[in-house]
Amino acid sequence: MKKLIMIMIAASLLVFSVPVAAHAQKDIAVENVGIYNSSVGSNKKFLRSVPKGAIVNYLGNGKLTYLNTTGFTLLTERLCPVSSNGWYAAVMKRSVRLPGDQGSASSSMNDVVRVKPTVTKKISGVTYVKCAVYNDGWFWNFWIKPGDVVRVDGYAYNSIVRFTSM
The missing domain is CATH 2.30.30 (SH3 type barrels.)
Structure with missing residues (x-):
């Protein structure tokens, strides 16, 4: 009985410790930023400019969406949560x-x-x-x-x- 309780407690800890899927966050661009197809590498290409004051969908790790363009920016400090x-x-x-x-x-x-x-x-x-x-x-x-x-x-x-x- 004691082993069964310990197994149930351990299993519940595993269930609750699984990370929840990341949620998007509404941000505003404090300064102009650019969106690129990749965050690093020699194949990085400019996709779109995000103007100052634009409301973007920040997905985390430098990834954002603006006007149906999803890409990366290295200038995340120029974004501010709404x-x-x-x-x-x-x-x-x-x-x-x-x-x-x-x-x-x-x-x-x-x-x-x-x-x-x-x-x-x-x-x-x-x-x-x-x-x-x-x-x-x-x-x-x-x-x-x-x-x-x-x-x-x-x-x-x-x-x-x-x-x-x-």
């Missing part, structure tokens, strides 16, 4: 100077930033939300007015998110 751990990708509506915990940063119209709407701070009586700015890497300690950005988590794959003021 939604992750309470942070949401957003596009700037206008050029502003963002106050930060250690200094400030400038951000231009149509720059991709990340906002965390659950973390707020009052600065001179105005409510700001936590913001991250991309500059060859993410810098996380900035604040932005919620009205200065447009969140992109509701946009569909293959969209290009740009704010225009007409």
Whole structure:
């Protein structure tokens, strides 16, 4: 009986330890990136350019799909998840100077930033939300007015998110 219980426990551990199939993730291109037919090798050919602000289907390990073209990019740091751990990708509506915990940063119209709407701070009586700015890497300690950005988590794959003021 004891051996049977041990075998059943071991079998259940094996069942639960099998990895689940990888899921695609909705990402936005922070800067222009290229899609290639292979991630390495001499036969690597350029397939398509992904413009800044494009919503892509990131499949993992550098593989992504944009406008029915599936291929590889080496520039995965230029992709940002649309939604992750309470942070949401957003596009700037206008050029502003963002106050930060250690200094400030400038951000231009149509720059991709990340906002965390659950973390707020009052600065001179105005409510700001936590913001991250991309500059060859993410810098996380900035604040932005919620009205200065447009969140992109509701946009569909293959969209290009740009704010225009007409």
